[in-house]
Amino acid sequence: MVSVILVAAGLAGAHAKSYLWPVSADPATRTTIVGRVYRHTVQPDETLLDIARKYDLGITELQTFYPNLDQWLLEEGSILQIPALWILPATKGEGIVINVPELRLYYFIAKYGAVWTYPVTVGEKETPTPIGTFRVVEREVDPTWNIPVRLQYKYKEESVPPGGDNPIGKYWMGLSRERYGIHGTDNAWSVGRIISNGCIRLYPEDMETLFPEVPKETFVFIVYQPVKFGFKRGEIFIEVHEDIYGRIKNLERHTRAVAKEMGIEDSVDWEEVHMALHDKSGVPVPVGAQPKGGEGEQSSRYR
Secondary structure (H helix, E strand, C coil): CCCCCCCCCCCCCCCCCEEECCCCCCCCCCECEEEEEEEEECCCCCCHHHHHHHCCCCHHHHHHHCCCCCCCCCCCCCEEEEEEEEECCCCCCCEEEEEHHHCEEEEEEHHHCEEEEEECEEECCCCCCCCEEEEEEEEEECCCEECCHHHHHHHCCCEECCCCCCCCCCEEEEECCCCCEEECCCCHHHCCCEEECCCEECCHHHHHHHHHHCCCCCEEEEECCCEEEEEECCEEEEEECCCCCCCCCCHHHHHHHHHHHHCCCCCECHHHHHHHHHHCCCCCEEEEECCHHHCCCCCHHHC
């Protein structure tokens, strides 16, 4: 397990999903990391899946952080660190952003000055979630699931009516790319995995919160960023995830290109970066400090 840094908690309660989104061009105060690390005492018969959902994490996030822990057999009374913190993706900070390798959705809400974040399920390698810029073009409560032809043999039906057994849950937001959307699920334990047919799944309770706040025409940016750099009080952090679709030929070369574009290539400790690239913990770790005075012009899409 890697060491992590505690950062400010979110707004709404102990296990917040909503975080202040401070915008600042001053390197001394600019923050692109949200969340915090919690301490959790394992309860009787509690599994790692139970804990992941309690803290609004996907199971993969905790499995990556605790690779040697049996998810079903936890020691009652033991203390676990829960890494509920993230570097914001490198985007303009608007609309919905889904970072596929991270298995996480971010919703930037200007009227609240906040960002909401939720774990998601994404498509398998054979049925990948599409990368690109889309819009929300459909909003439906209690949708009927029209089963793709290639899956009808499995369900022996052409559609599934609304209800508790509907795999897409109670809420559906269809995207401007046909047959793809953001929705809930009838199987909460599937959230935070790479197992869908390309759509984005959320926990039912997360979808219930998100759905009323997302109007039609909201932009949805689906990005592919297995490596993210972030900032907190002048320090530089890196967060590394698996290249789940094998899109990056050389991860180190890719990381150097990202650092160069951000103007921080000479400000990070590359030995620390190499360790982070090896561990792929999915948690922000410190790797350097920004030059005093903010020397080095950083790409605007990372501000």
